[in-house]
Amino acid sequence: KLAELDKFRLEQKLSQAEDALLKAELELKDVLIGQGYTPDDFSKVPVETMKIAKVKSGYEQSKSQYELAKRETEHATLTAPFDGVVANLFSKPYNPANTSEVFCTILDTKGMEAEFTVLENELAFIKKGDKVTVIPYAGGSSFEGSVSEVNPLVDTNGMVKVKADVNGEGKLFSGMNVRVSVRRNLGEQLVIPKTAVVLRSGKQVVFTLKEGRAMWNYVHTGLENATEYVVSDKSRKGVEDGLLEGDTVIVTGNLNLAHEAEVNVR
Incomplete structure (x- = not known):
């Protein structure tokens, strides 16, 4: 009550x-x-x-x-329709009832909903049920969830609204700004940090370490997230440029490297 x-x-x-x-x-x-x-x-x-x-x-x-x-x-x-937290309650005992205004808001802080937008050309990578990670800009823990709704409308800016159900564990607030990462399971792929890829004459190059020297490798990158690339796998039939599973990849200090240059591992 x-x-x-x-x-x-x-x-x-x-x-x-x-x-x-x-x-x-x-x-x-x-x-x-x-x-x-x-x-x-x-x-x-x-x-x-x-x-x-x-x-x-x-x-x-x-x-x-x-x-x-x-x-x-x-x-x-007036009773609450579900368990939650009372917000925006400004009435006091014995105040006259104002039927034209909302009395209060009930928030289910455990079952929160994150709303975010994605670019039109990224829509093919998102589907209902995809796992998401939500991190508040205010700091703190990350929270897991899943995509619950994809609005079938592209706005004038080429953006599509997506909603995800998130278990807020009682630590998220309504209206909070968050960073949302959507995850898809793509099976086994070769993945390297983005810092490992450099451009040489307009081509993507990754340096690997072999016997104390930097070895030049042309690669083709595919899908990416904020920090990593999927790169071509030379062990697959018909792939000439790429890397092999187990290669030691140089991820820092590689901007000015040359082929077979001596390197020191830190």
Whole structure:
């Protein structure tokens, strides 16, 4: 229970409506008995006759007023529809009720929803059920979730809205700014840090370490995330430029390296 109106007037109104309904029921019985029916025969009264009898006795009107009073009394108590945390509660005890304004907001901080946008050309990489990692800009832990909805509309900026259900563990706040990473399982791939890739004459090059020397390797990069590239695998048929599983890759100090230059490992 979140709040409750003063029920004195409502309870009195409900009591009066209940008395009026009982009187109307007696009047209805009197009307039916006056037409030759006994209390045991009320269930056999024709529909049209019963309808006229209810109008004469005022039964339908009394019943309607009773149900209205009962509903108003029940709705005088405001209850939370689910477990959560109360936010934006500014009313005080004994304040007049303002039915034109929201009383408060209930937040389910365990089942939060992250909303973010992706570029139109990245839409093919995202599908419902993909795993996501959410990291608040305010710092703290990361939280796991999954894509729950992809809005089928591209806006004027070429962006698509995506939503993900996130287990906030009670530590996330509504409206918080977060960084969202979407993960897809692509099977076994050769993956290297982005810092390992340098450009030489417009081509992508990765230096590997062999017997204390830097070895020049042309590569082709594929999918990427914020820190890593998927690179071509020379062990696969028809692939000439790339790396092999187990190669030692030079990831720093490689901007000015030359082929077979001596290097020191730190």
